[in-house]
Amino acid sequence: MIQVTHLTKMYGPRVAVNDLNFEVKKGEIVGFLGPNGAGKSTTMKILTGFMPATQGQAVVDGHDVFENPIEVKRNVGFLPENPPVYPEMQVFDYLEFAARMRQVPKGSVSASVKGIIDKTGLGEVQHRLIGNLSKGFRQRVGLAQALVHNPKVLILDEPTVGLDPKQIIEIRELIKNLGNDHTVILSSHILPEVTATCQRIIIINKGAIVAEDTIERLTTRLNKGLIYNLMVKNPAAEGIAALRKIQGISNITPAGPKLIIEMTPGGQEIRDKIIETAVQKSMGVLEFSAERVSLEEIFLQLTTTENATGDQI
Amino acid sequence: MMNIFTIARRDFRSYFNSPVAYIVITGFLAIMGYMFYFGFAHYVAQNAQYQQFNMGKSISITDGVIKPLYGNMNLIFLFLVPFITMRLFAEEKKLHTIELLMTSPVTLTEIILGKFFSALGLVLVMLSFTIVYPIILFATGNPEIGPIVTSYFGIILVTACYVALGILFSAMTENQIIAGALTFATGLFFWIISWAASSAGPVWSDVLMHLSLIDHYSNFGQGIVSTTDAFYYLSFIGIGLFLTHRVLDSFRWR
């Protein structure tokens, strides 16, 4: 649905996006992740035809963004970083305007607007001036204008910024459901957001892609090996020594009643064995849990240490 | 075509959703009413005197009232149009709503024309109120209809030039005040450019006279429609809108 090849954008001498390559398939929800200034918004503005790239190509639904912008814009819904709303307009009138601009056929404008007001929960404020709405509602209006023409592709720049926790869950649910017949790219700095909604993430830093994969595979790829935490009543040296002998364990660090057990990467499933051994040595198992490397860690690893050590994954 | 209308209608309504339209219309009508009232009163007094001393001859109502009235109206639009046009693009940039316009499947030309017609629409609303003046004149005297019609025609053309200029400056900045000030300054410059003509060489004098916004109006004020004058105004508008297109397009590239 979306193909980006060698995309580069310079603001004067400053490189904002540097030789970006990626692809998004139909129906996919892809998360764009990166710290401030990574080039997320810039990439999105190029994909929506708001501004041209300095170099490279972007194709949306078979149409080149630079050669055929009108065709591309017809199929794309865009929520920019700042919701593009007119404060002096009422929500309903504004969405009607957005629908007309997005070429919704005359006869179905009203129905489309009503439908999207329902979907985004704007019913109670539809006749209020946008300028008087709270930030969260304004964000919803922004989301509604991106969806009003039921586009094939949705590009959402930080869609849940400014929403309260309940609204965040609702909007995430909405976006997830959109994935059935829409292709979605959303950007975020917030990792749980991406984990909650996206099937695949693209991590960019300083204008370049540093990682691109499904969330599960990213986690395992980056893992130096799984880590289990074993809480016991009796962390005796004898028991620990016995555990150390189990094949597939690379290291055990006792921390009071807690034993931090590191696995060798790519090892076999040996959780049974660990418990068995602990029970045999009467260590008194209290708790056994797997420690997951969170996306936060992946993110930090990729965007900070990555550059220092220079190793690519 | 539909897109131009959609944009023009939104901007036109937006004038009335903010104080802009009311302030501009009220100001315009107050000044015009003042000018008409005292212009007419002065004419009546002067004519009475004139008839006394010149035995029957009189100044025509066209020369005495209509010409100065519409000439002044032209000047007032020079002051007021910057207030109408200054927001058109500057505000869209500031509010980021330009991102909605520019990522919708419409062309830049359609956006610019939509803005142009919204401002011109407000001008036409203002002009429509002024129809009462000729109606009063017809009720009290016997003015020629020709100069009135051509004056309106000329005023529409010349204000369309101010609008084009205003849109151009509005596209250049996010700051409405700067856009308005530059519009007024440049409009004024094109008014008074002919003053330099008298002291310029013969060739330059012609060129300067030809460039002057006000100079091309005088024929319309007399009841004459000349294609040269109309052509000048239309070119002025065309160039203004074309430059706006260039400015907005290059703004995307930066």
Ligand SMILES: Nc1ncnc2c1ncn2[C@@H]1O[C@H](COP(=O)(O)OP(=O)(O)OP(=O)(O)O)[C@@H](O)[C@H]1O
């Ligand atoms: N109009 C502009 N002129 C000059 N530089 C710009 C402009 N817009 C963005 N940049 C620069 O380009 C880089 C990428 O910016 P961009 O807005 O795409 O980042 P982002 O990933 O969206 O960041 P954030 O998470 O803060 O929204 C930054 O270094 C920024 O300073």
Ligand SMILES: [Mg+2]
């Ligand atoms: Mg951004």
